[in-house]
Amino acid sequence: MSTRVVLAVAVLVVTAVGSGVVVADTPSLSVTVDGEAASGGGEFVLNRNPDLAIEASADDPIDSVVVRINDESVRTLSPNSTSVSEEFTPQLDNNERNTVNVVVRDSAGGVESMQFTITKDGIAPFIGFDSPFESQVGSRPPERVSETESLLTFAGSFDDITGVEVLSIQRRHFYTTLGEERIETSNQQIQNPGSSFSTDVFLGYGQNVIEIRMIDRFQNSRVYSIEFDINDRTAPxxxxxxxxxxxxxxxxxxxxxxxxxxxxxxxxxxxxxxxxxxxxxxxxxxxxxxxxxxxxxxxxxxxxxxxxxxxxxxxxxxxxxxxxxxxxxxNDTIVPRMSITNAAPSDGSVRFSGFVSQGSFRRVSVETVDPESGETLDFKQVYDGEATGRNVTFEEQMAAVEDGPTEVVLRVVDREGEEYVRTVSVTPASGAAADAGSGASGGGNSDGGSESGSGADSSGGDGGGASSNDESDANGDDGSDDVTSTPTIIPGFGVGHALVAVVAAALVLLRRRDD
Missing domain, CATH: 2.60.40.10 (Immunoglobulins)
Incomplete structure (x- = not known):
């Protein structure tokens, strides 16, 4: 055999041997967690220890199957067969992300593995309180607390792997009314509060019981019951x-x-x-x-x-x-402030308005009078009651003298029975009301009105026949023709005098009706 043929055979042998190493099969592996297929990098969240099912097979006998949780071997199998099936329930750490790693190795050196995580939430949430007292996460809060304020802030942080879904706070206040024991209850609820919370709760004087309940995603629930005594050492x-x-x-x-x-x-x-x-x-x-x-x-x-x-x-x-x-x-000794304004003739009558304020008066009346005969033409009682100093206003239309001046008379009787009078004269021509005592003669205009009496704001003529309704203070002087002073006081005028005036006015009205 030639050297070239020997080399060719050697190359084929080496190649064949090398090709066999590269294409050798690795074991197959499948894992289920509570019946759900797992995959590399997968995550499971449970509230209990899961059921793990492992299926593995290989062309060559399987030497070992190892299950590690958090880098600790919890299960090792040596089947020495080409397939294996195993089910078991591992013990997982609560409120932790547990890393699970399954490794299969056959006799030919083939290896297959799968890694995933299982989070176990089998414990109810905890609270670490910051207010109204302090406590560490995982520790129980105090059973009884004494406070001197009724409005308390409850605040703290949660410890739960899957998170709190509902936080509820109930306050029960125990008290006695008329010998009967009663309970006043209030409730608050916070949905998905996150990792912490803060809320105000109002407590009653004396004994209160606060119940704080937390519920997580898997309905794990924890309740803290704390008794609060509210003591009040401060006056309002x-x-x-x-x-x-x-x-x-x-x-x-x-x-x-x-x-x-x-x-x-x-x-x-x-x-x-x-x-x-x-x-x-x-x-x-x-x-x-x-x-x-x-x-x-x-x-x-x-x-x-x-x-x-x-x-x-x-x-x-x-x-x-x-x-x-x-x-x-x-100060009820102040003379009443009396005002007649906007006095003017109107279709055979006279219109006017005004007010009385300050002092302490019992009765207020207005009337129209014929200045020549002294006859009362019309009368109205504006106020008759308990002594007052509050503002009494009026706006009237009353009978007037035909083709002649008419006097509008405002009478005020104080709490002692003393009477104050304000008078304004209105003529049909101009309707202006001027104070006779002010010297406002109308500049020779005989149509100008006049006013007598004192102590109230009034309207005065301007000497040209135009009416002026400006008011001035009883103690002021603005330099114009308007004059204000204290009202005329009629000594000894009391209830009897008022009744005579009312009767006289009624007789006048009856006589006018007969005419």
Whole structure:
């Protein structure tokens, strides 16, 4: 045989041997986790230890099958056959991602492996509290807590491998009303709170039980039950809005706010030296009510002449009180401010408006009078009641003198029975109302109106026949023809005089109807 043939045969042998090594088959491997096929890099999330099923085969006998979990061998098989089937339930770490690695090796050196992860969530969530107390994750919170504030912030972080889906907080407040034991309950729920939470919970005075429940993806649930005692060692705070030091009105509005670190029970007021007192905020009992931590109040308070000492007292559910004192001086000796404006003739009658304010008056009336005869043409009682200093307004159309001036008379009777009078004269030609005592003669214009009496704002003629309805202060002087001063006081005028005036007006109206 030639050298060339020998070399060719050698090459074929080497090639054949080499080709056999390259194409040698590796074992086949399949794994299922609770009946679901696994693959390399796959992930499973379960709430219990899974059932693993392993199937392996090879052309050559299988030397070994090794199952490792978290790099620790948990199962080793030496079947010495070309196929193997094995099922078992490994013990996995809770709340951990467990790495599973299955390796198969045959007698020819072929190797096949598969690696995947199984997350086991078989433990209910934990909370590490940051507020209203501190606790470590995994440890139990305290069974009983004492606080001096009713509004508490509950905050903390969760520990759960799959995450908390629902957080619920229930508060039960135990209290007694009229000898009867009662429970006031409130509930809060947070969906998918994430890795942490923070929420405010209002607790009642005394005994409360807080239950905090967490539920994760696999319905693993944990409940913390904590008893809270709310003690109130601080009196409430009372804030009263600005009040007048002195007023001409017979009343004022008392307003403000009462607040407490726990809960307001009641707010009252009283006026020293009088029977005037009332409840501004009514008690609703001791049951937990977050709206009663701060409550507003507002009340109109009647005043008596002179100094009025008003006290506002707030009481909390623990019985502690705070009082704020305010002094308001009611000056009822001020002469009433009286005004007749816009007086003008209108189709055989006279139209006018006006007001009375300040002082303390019981009756207000308006009438029209014939200045030549003194006859009352028309009459109306505008106000008749308890003494007041609040603004009384009027707008009237009343009978007037034909083709001649008509006097509009405003009468005010104060709480002592003293009468004040304001008079405005209106003529058919111009309808202007001017103050006769002001010297506003109308510049020679005989059509100018006139006004007598004092103490009220009024309208005056301008000397040219045009009407002026500007008002001026009783103590002011703007340099114009309008004049204001104090009203005319008729001493001794009382209830009897008023009745005579009413009867006279009624007789005049009857006579006019007969005509």
């Amino acid at each position: 705070e009372v804030t009263v809005d600005d009040t007048p030091a002195e007023t001409r009105n017979g009343s004022f509005v008392l307003s403000g706010e009462a607040s407490d670190n726990v809960q307001i029970d009641e707010v009252t007021y009283s006026v020293e030296g009088t029977v005037d007192s009332a409840t501004l905020v009514v008690s609703e009992g001791d049951g937990a009510n977050p709206e009663r931590r701060s409550v507003p109040f507002e009340q109109e308070i009647g005043l008596t002449p002179g100094e009025n000492v008003v006290r506002v007292t707030a009481r909390d559910v623990a019985g502690r009180t705070s009082t704020v004192r305010r002094v308001v001086v009611y």
